[in-house]
Amino acid sequence: MSNDDFKSTNNEQLLERLERLQSTLLPSGEKQNLSQLLHDLQVHQIELELQNRTLQSAQVELEESRDRYAALYDFAPVGYLSLDAQGIIRQINLTGARLLNRERGRLLQTPFSRYLAPMESEIFFGHLRAVFHSNGTQNQLLSITQPEGEQRQLRMESLVISGEGEQQECRSVLFDITEEIRAREEKARLQRELQQAQKMESIGLLTSGIAHDFNNLLAIIRGHTQLIQERLGIDPPERQGERLEQVLEASGRARDLIADLLNFSQRREAPPTTLAPARKIADMLPLLRATFPSSIELQTRLRSDTPAIQIAPVALDQLLMNLCLNARDAMEGQGRLLIELCRQQLSDSECDACHHPLTGEWVEISISDTGSGIPMSDRHRLFDPFFTTKPPGQGTGLGLSMVYSILKQHGGHVLLESRPGRGSRFRLLFPPVEATLGSTPETTGTISSTSPPPAGGQQIIVLDDEPAIARLLGELLTASGYQVSVHTDAPTLLQDLESGKYTPDLLITDQTMPGLTGVELIQHLRPDYAKLPIILCSGYSEVVNAANANAFGADRFLEKPVDAANLRALVQELLKASGTARSHGKTHPFEREGRSQTRQRSR
Incomplete structure (x- = not known):
């Protein structure tokens, strides 16, 4: 009952x-x-x-x-746990226990920091202090180590819920974001590979135009050199001088063409920067013209009062090169390409790639061609990866998808106008950045200087594994009154310098050499020759350039082919700055003091 x-x-x-x-x-x-x-x-x-x-x-x-x-x-999709001010686990749900991959009963009354990855405890306790000293929610990314050694990435969201003093507790939510991070990293990796594949496709398309232009320059150089050789002692010096001027001008154009191609092809990720689009487009024009046949007219209308935009310079190069090469192919060797830059006010437009409504003020860069146009049936797939209207083997379909990808990364959009048989116009839109960009005068990269009058007989060492280049640099400097020692083997020169065979006032070294690179040679020399002026030269290097040469121990960086006036002026500048004056009986500034101790220490 x-x-x-x-x-x-x-x-x-x-x-x-x-x-x-x-x-x-x-x-x-x-x-x-x-x-x-x-x-x-x-x-x-x-x-x-x-x-x-x-x-x-x-x-x-x-x-x-x-x-x-x-x-x-217990079975929530996220982990819940309660912690005291010391980080001791008071309560934890089954999901949280599964995240830590441990039994719930064994987790209670244990410090949460015990389950974190190495070096994460300090971050966790900093988060805990912030939680108990604030009234709001605090977020922190943490890594935990599971018993089998696998690390998981968590986002911890915590809030104080009750108690005072030692009785205070906070409630934390654990979100497992490991797969999200992996997916993001994988997406970034695939995007880098896609960009590189597209870049290589663009370089392949560039080849024909570059080869045509470069062969023309070589023809000028070779032809005038042969004429000089054949007409030596026959034609007056003035005529031979004119031919030499033509050779120098053609070699300078070839150097600039290679520099532009290298700048475009180098695989470097650069952060967005505020730049003047008109100046950047103008800088790209020589390379663009080199890729177009003379039967295609290239025109520009660039408004100088256009606001600045925020974009990585290499990204803007890719955008312009992609669209211009597509336009070149669409015109099949005959037509007109127009690049325009202006400030644009939109009221009722829609992005052709993402269909986002567009209003307000934008900076517009448009590329128009008189080619075959784009059929309406293809426009909705135009920005899809690997979609192409070109015949097999003539394109991967990556160009326009990369255009949209780059625009999206920089907050931009694209509008498309096209009529079959009449041509196409791609309008790239960027958010304006109201920034004052000071105009800088255009430079050719040449140091304006007359031939330096050293007449002091300073000793200069020239090192290059290419004997012809080493001899050429030596003759240029010897003609200016310097004592020059020419070398082609870096390890041998290093031994001679360490033994005290030479006491140079200045060193000129190539970067890419067998045995020792220029940077490695400098690193060996600097402990003994801390104040020796060093010029580092290179035709192309992925390691060192003008921007970072000082970090590698060089005083200056010269790009090959070396201009004689630049070289002489730079040598004079460095010798003057170092105070070298051996001809006046002063102590040589680079004689090594305590040579034996220094060598022993450097080894």
């Missing part, structure tokens, strides 16, 4: 006893009062039973609700 049945039976027995007493012992008036009391008692009994049933039902619902919320807590 249940407790409720027992109570109900007792109540009924009490009622029966009261009724018997009423009929035998009490006067009629009091019997009536007692009947009323019995009635009230019965009503009260029913009310109690109803209340009891309500309470029982509420208890059942409460238990069911508690079970539901316990299940929601």
Whole structure:
């Protein structure tokens, strides 16, 4: 019998006893009062039973609700845990225990920092301090190490929930973002590979135009050189001088052409910078013209008052090169290409790549051609990777997808206007950056200087593994009055310098050499020759350039082919700055003091 049945039976027995007493012992008036009391008692009994049933039902619902919320807590898609101010785990749900890959019971009352990856504890405790000293939610990225050694990346979101002092607790939510990070890294890797593949495709398309231009320059150089050789002693010096000027001009153009091609082809990721688009487009024009046949007219309309834009210079190069090469192919050797730059106000337009509505002010760079145009049926797929309208083997379909990818990275959009048989116009839109960009005068990279008059006989060492170049540089400097020692083997020169065979006033070295590179040679020499002026030269290097040469120990960097005036002026500048004056009887500034100790220390 249940407790409720027992109570109900007792109540009924009490009622029966009261009724018997009423009929035998009490006067009629009091019997009536007692009947009323019995009635009230019965009503009260029913009310109690109803209340009891309500309470029982509420208890059942409460238990069911508690079970539901316990299940929601334990099996939530994120980890929940409660921590005290010392980072001890007070509570943790099953998902959190699975993230740590440990049994829940063994996690309770243990420090959360125990399960973090090495070097992460300090970050975690910094997060914990920030949580308990603020009223808001704090976020932190952390790495945990599971028992089998695998690391997982978590985002921890924490908030103080109760208590004071040592009784304070915070509730933390753990989001496993490992796969998200891996996916992001994989996407970035694939995007880099896609960009490189597209860049190589662009370089392949460049080859024909560059080869044509370069062969023309070689023809000029070779032809005039042969004429000089054949007409030596026959034609007057003035005529031979004119031919030499033509050779120098053609070689300079060839050097600039190679420099432009190298700048475009180098695989370097550069951060966005604020730049003047008009200047950048103008810088690209020589390379663009070299890739177009003379039968295609290249025109520009560049507004100088256009605002600056935020983009990596190499990214803008890629955009222009992609669209211009596509336009060249579409015109099939005959037509007109127009590059325009202006400030554009839009009110009701839509990006043709992402269909985002466009309003407000933009900086617009447009590329128009008079080619075959784009059929309407192809326009919706135009920016898809690997979609191409070219015949097999003539394109990968990566160009326009990369155009959109680069635009998207820099907050830009694209509008397309095209009519089959009439041509196409791609309008690249960039958010304007209202910044003042000071105009700088154009330079050709040549140091303006007359031939330096050293006449001091300073000793210069020239090192290049190409004997012809080493001899040429030596003759240029010898003609200026310097004492020059020419070398072609870096390890041998290093031994001679360490033995004290030479006491140079200046060193000129190539970068790419067998045995020792220029940078490696400098690193060996600097402990003994800390103040020796050094010029580092290179035709192309992925390691060192004009921007970082100082970091490798060089005082200056010269790009090959070396201009004679540049070389002489730079040598004079460095010797003057170093104070070298051996001809005046002064102590040589680069004689090594304590040579034996220094060599022993450097080894």
